Amino acid sequence: MxxxxxxxxxxxxxxxxxxxxxxxxxxxxxxxxxxxxxxxxxxxxxxxxxxxxxxxxxxxxxxxxxxxxxxxxxxxxxxxxxxxxxxxxxxxxxxxxxxxxxxxxxxxxxxxxxxxxxxADGHEALVREYIALVAKRGAITSLYWEPGMDVLPLFSPEDQQRIAPIDARMAEILAQIA
Structure with a gap:
């Protein structure tokens, strides 16, 4: 990237x-x-x-x-x-x-x-999907943010299950558009 x-x-x-x-x-x-x-x-x-x-x-x-x-x-x-x-x-x-x-x-x-x-800088569908996944992931992870926090804590098992396929798809897209 x-x-x-x-x-x-x-x-x-x-x-x-x-x-x-x-x-x-x-x-x-x-x-x-x-x-x-x-x-x-x-x-x-x-x-x-x-x-x-x-x-x-x-x-x-x-x-x-x-x-x-x-x-x-x-x-x-x-x-x-x-x-x-x-x-x-x-x-x-x-x-x-x-x-x-x-x-x-x-x-x-x-x-x-x-x-x-x-x-997006252009109209590529994969880029738009990636940006949507970033937002979806952020909606989950931002729930864990607290003032003064340097790193996010461990996610709950339920949220780990929600995040895993998002991360996997983001990695697939990056491999395709890099």
């Missing part, structure tokens, strides 16, 4: 972003802070702002697997006192930049879990 920041702000990327926030997406350089932890963008951005001035800005990191799907991940970056944006959180794949979509309506709230938002 090749999921990374969109290479350019084309019409498909802009259309996906417009379904999430009326703000304009912007490429932000990634330079992880020395003490920053992967997947802790909210904490990393706040701590960096406390040490360097500026503020955390909330929104979405936009990812794309060309021809397959777009994915928006709730995210935070640091805004310097001069107004420049910087992603201080280490990113998988170590991209030089991320596409960040500011969203003032989506601040970080530790008591609220915001799922990733996905949309």
């Amino acid at each position: 090749i999921l990374g920041p969109p290479e350019q702000l084309d019409s498909a990327t802009l259309a996906f972003c417009a379904t999430i926030s009326p703000e304009t997406p912007v490429y932000v350089p990634v330079r992880p802070a020395s003490a920053a932890r992967p997947a802790y963008c909210f904490d990393n951005s706040v701590v960096y702002a406390e040490a360097n001035g500026g503020e955390a800005v909330y929104g979405w990191a936009i990812w794309r697997w060309p021809g397959r799907w777009f994915e928006a991940e709730h995210h935070a970056v640091w805004r310097s006192p001069a107004g420049d944006l910087l992603d201080v959180t280490p990113q998988t794949g170590e991209p030089a930049r991320v596409l960040f979509l500011p969203d003032p309506s989506a601040p970080y709230d530790p008591s609220t879990f915001r799922r990733n938002i996905m949309a």
